Amino acid sequence: SMTRKEFRDKFTVVFGLPIPEAIGSTLGKAETVRDRVMHGKSATDSDKRNAVANVIKYAEELNTHVHGIAGFRPFGELRGFKGAAKSLDKSTTRWVLKGMGFPV
Secondary structure (H helix, E strand, O other): OHHHHHHHHHHHHHOOOOOOHHHHHHHHHHHHHHHHHHOOOOOOOHHHHHHHHHHHHHHHHHHHHHHHHHOOOOOOOOOOOOOOOOOHHHHHHHHHHHHHHOOO
């Protein structure tokens, strides 16, 4: 396994540039919530939702950064989870979310 610091150090070695602080801070917000949850401490639903949003934002920002310096996107195209699938109607979506434990 690799620590967060080791990843940042290796990134700098491989690409010749560090991960910009603004991008790193986006992930840092999510890491704080992740650490609280993994170590048995509480995190609100709002904290968890914001952490997921920050991870997605980090992926977008790191994709742009790496593409600019190396010509590829480490997280791919990030086109979403639906792909070519047909969307569910609102009632079905509500039941799926409820079944996953989301308050609806």
